Amino acid sequence: MMISHTLTVELGDRSYPIYIGEDLLGQTDLISNHIHGSSAVIVSNTTVAPLYLDKITNALDQANIRHDLVILDDGEKFKTIDSVLTIVETLLNHRHDRKSTVIALGGGVVGDIAGFAASIYQRGIHFIQIPTTLLSQVDSSVGGKTGVNHPLGKNMIGAFYQPQCVIVDTSTLTTLTTRELSAGLAEVIKYGLIYDATFFDWIEQHAEALMKGKNEFLALAILTSCRIKAEIVAQDERESGIRAILNLGHTFGHAIETKMGYGNWLHGEAVAAGMVMAADLSLRHGWIKQEVKKRTVALLGKCSLPVMAPRNMSTGDYMDIMSIDKKAVNGTIKFVLLKALGEAIVTSNYNPELLKLTLIKC
């Protein structure tokens, strides 16, 4: 029960700490120290609540903090405005005031929904994030993106909203399935690809230990991932420039998720296939060497991630979905592509013929 790493995300008066360590949920004052009022609503889902909810309610009880619960169904398909309104109604029914805090206990979906609910309730109340999947620990911990899907597009409704703190308890990873651990590693690999070749080397070296769930390696992978993301986000909180490189593989990936139905491909799986497509398109432009694509495919494969797009998607399927992507401006699709291992750019300056080849061949 101890914090092994603390990282501060620097965002001026919206700065906040990320605590990383084993059995942090057992450290009762860690949560309550970040609650300023006398009440909270815990948002979790039917998978995570039976495992870890007791630890949170116990911590709140000890600190004499009144709490209510919202247990959502598990899955991306419940990432809807209706789930947000359920949380708002619980807050209203139990007369939670402006000093109340929303605590998100679960993966990225729970965090996105709960964070958005916190951002709009009474125009914004406090929010604590306790991500319990590797993907959410390395992705949602930093950046303040919250929101829900719309039948016409993923993450189309939301807000930029920063938490009071993020608590990453690596012990929660022991209950993850291998498939989910892999999905999280896809994003870890992404940070190496876009920003830090040395980190990419380190992941290659320790892929086996990471896949086996070795705690100290996972803690370091999470720390480095969050640090890289924090560095990028600090430069561009509202994603008007460089921050977009974090979306490597995501434009292709979102198209895959949308076409295959939310939740059938895990987000990390779709991003893995999308990163291969991005590497392929970069290679076709002559921007990276064959070796970089090969190492990308090999490392993703080592982590049991898909390295090919689903067979039943046509070029038209991709183009239809990608042209409505949030990154599209005036109908032109922007892609994050690689200039080297550890260096990414956002560009609409690519050859559409090469894009077609990537869509057909990957």
Place this chain on the structure above:
Amino acid sequence: MMISHTLTVELGDRSYPIYIGEDLLGQTDLISNHIHGSSAVIVSNTTVAPLYLDKITNALDQANIRHDLVILDDGEKFKTIDSVLTIVETLLNHRHDRKSTVIALGGGVVGDIAGFAASIYQRGIHFIQIPTTLLSQVDSSVGGKTGVNHPLGKNMIGAFYQPQCVIVDTSTLTTLTTRELSAGLAEVIKYGLIYDATFFDWIEQHAEALMKGKNEFLALAILTSCRIKAEIVAQDERESGIRAILNLGHTFGHAIETKMGYGNWLHGEAVAAGMVMAADLSLRHGWIKQEVKKRTVALLGKCSLPVMAPRNMSTGDYMDIMSIDKKAVNGTIKFVLLKALGEAIVTSNYNPELLKLTLIKC
């Protein structure tokens, strides 16, 4: 067709101008200069659209800006999350991207709904406000409060979100009913009461000209009101302190609106009665002189505003509704009360017995 006053609301990188003048909607480049993409959605209602929509679409056409429309039903009862989702769906159906702009053409309700929709679409797109009622010109122009009602409480869902600019065309006031003009004057009088005794004197002197809709007097009243509000908001954008004095009369007023059903009492009318109650409670504590309450009642009366609460509301009605008000913290109701003409405080330090007397006698 000219800008008679320009006021900049200073909020760092979220600063924006308010333009005040006659027939500004005829000045086509004023709107288009503040649109950075190539598309917009105009949100208006069934009352305002027939009067002024043409001017806006004309301005956009001249600047070659693609535009779509959302025409809402008129009234506070349509200030719901469903109206927000209608706007989001229009944005999605017509593939508006992140560079698109939402233009709100109408009173406070239209501005609140459209501003909130702009704040959550793709986590925030640009927003231009064209308030067409006196109330919205002196209130919603400054402060960035957007949001909608919930059956369990007014303005319970929303965001702080600043526009690119506000265009106050005083010519639009010629189509207001006297009742709506009066409702707007309630907020103008409020600024004098809480912040500027000299402005209160000026309103007393020119009440007749204002009620007659004389343009140069209205423009000055709007300018001074916005300037006072901007000074207060600049000190406290997210309402953690002094900004709350802007709610003079609003805690009582919201209770009246909620109990009587949204829209049956105009917001300004409820606030007028609420300000009399606040003055009465201040007087009972010996904080202001009898004369201040008398002048308040007299000026509101001169502007054809109610100076008494509805007869059918009990003390219990008020207490039930006020205890869930956003300004209540841990169940304690805070009130904005007067320390003198032109000076207000926010306090939970009042005598509950005197509060009861105010609720019974006003």
